[in-house]
Amino acid sequence: MGYEEIETVAAETGFSGVVSIDRAGEVEFARAYGLANRAYQVPNTVDTRFGIASGSKGFTALAVLSLVQDGLLELSTTARSLLGKDLPLIADDVTVEHLLTHTSGIGDYLDEDADGEITDYVVGAVHELTTTEAFLPLLDGHPTKFRAGERFTYCNGGFVVLALLAERASGTGYHELVRERVLRPAGLTRTDFLRSDELPADAAVGYLPMDGVDRTNVFHLPVLATGDGGLHTTAADISAFWRALFAGDIITAVADAVRPRHDVPEESLRYALGFWLHPTTDTILLTGYDAGASFKTLHNPQTATTHTVLSNTSPGAWPIARTFPT
Template sequence: MAQGDIDKIAEDTGFSGVVWIDRAGEIEFAKAYGLANRTYRIPNSLDTRFGIASGSKGFTALAVVSLVQDGVLELGTTARSLLGKDLPLIADDVTVEHLLTHTSGIGDYLDEEGDTEITDYVIGAAHELTTTEAFLPLLDGHPTKFRAGERFSYCNGGFVVLALLAERASGVGYHDLVRERVLRPAGMTRTEFLRSDELPADAAVGYLPLNGVDRSNVFHLPVLASGDGGIHTTAADISTFWRALFAGDIVDSVQEVVRPRIDVPEDSRRYGLGFWLHESTDTVMLVGSDAGASFKSMHDPHTGTTCTVLSNTSPGAWPIARAFTA
């Protein structure tokens, strides 16, 4: 896609965010649009950090796979073996692999198959959600949807459960696990778990899709991200991540992580362990959508090409991301 085409889509849609394309580390296109903070008229820049919502499920998955690699967990480890009496509605045969592939069948605290709008307040006391254990009341009380392994059903809660299992198995907090096992070996120096109520100056405020109102997402998301998404990062760090992943710097078993485990025809994709996969090629994707955040990054491991769109609005990333795949 030519620069003029990207600029045209950005102008037509009022895009706020960053578009970045590189090939084997060489930047082919990189441009920031719109405002990181509308109140103070601070523009986005290439160094702005954006929340990537579910895009960081891949980081949770890699932290878990790293623990599997070290023998701390197994893909066949049951959730029940570490949950004890917590979350009793999770079936006894649900495993780490089921959770990683969205085939666990557990009920979801944030069910994307439901009727909620992205502007709805659905998580209760956002300021209390600073640890993985604090999510237990939210995760509890949701009946099983289907038997483990029966089919694919995207499950946010499953990745919070994964964070909880990783913590209990390793004795290390989720945020430190991701820092030590993913961010540090990948060289992602600008990526961090940022509190939504004390964002630094280089982080974009997330804005809701409300006509004529500049309302932030501070009450819509956990104050500190956990296993199902919400870390803040930059476009450059995402490209650094992809190169490190396929160089084997994060986990040894990269091909197992990105091996298709299940077809998701309704999305014209497949799914590996925490990563979306193109339906017919080897392109790997991280995708995130939430109140005040939208993100998609696609990486072709054969050419080393990365295309990333980050936005601090809920619908912002999609028109440009769709044009990339058209």
């Protein structure tokens, strides 16, 4: 792949975001495109922080696996043992491992298979969603889709439930739990959960087209999201994250965390514990897609090479990601 292909695709698509390629910490390509804030004409830079939507699920998984490592949870721990009377439609035999592998069968508060557009308003009073417990009304009332362990079906709500279980098992709030057990051990100083209504100057505002104009995503996403999304980060921190993970700085049982659990032929991928995997190689992926955010990172542990694209638009990352090695 020539870097000129990235430049061509970026120009043809009006890409807004950052593309980064590095090998063992040595940056081979890093470039920013477009605007972080369109109202004030603030350009993106290679150090701009972007929302990564479901890319955050890998961080949630590692926080949970860190608790497993310390004996505060087990993969076989049932959700019911910590939920008590909350969310009564979640079956009694659903475990932490089922939730981590999207095989729980629970109904989803944000069903990606349902009809709808990324521009839809889907999560209600977003300004009230600042804690994991605040998501309980959204998670409640969704009937079970299938028996636990029966098959793979991607489930956003399952990772919010994981955040809730992690909080109750550890006695620490989810956001601080991720900071303590993932971000700090990995040395990720530019990665954090940012409120959408008070983004700092170094964070890109998310945009999406509505009614013929580009609007921000502030009313589309939880003001402070939890286990299924919500982190903002930089390309450099993503590369540092992969290095820290495979160095054993976050958890020790890395090989088990990234061991394939399920084939997902409809995505031409496999799935581990919170991470996507290439169908035939050791390459590991995180992806995210939401209103005003798109993200994909691939890491090849054999060559220590990382390809990352972050965008502050919903479709922005995908044409660039198609230039990455498969």
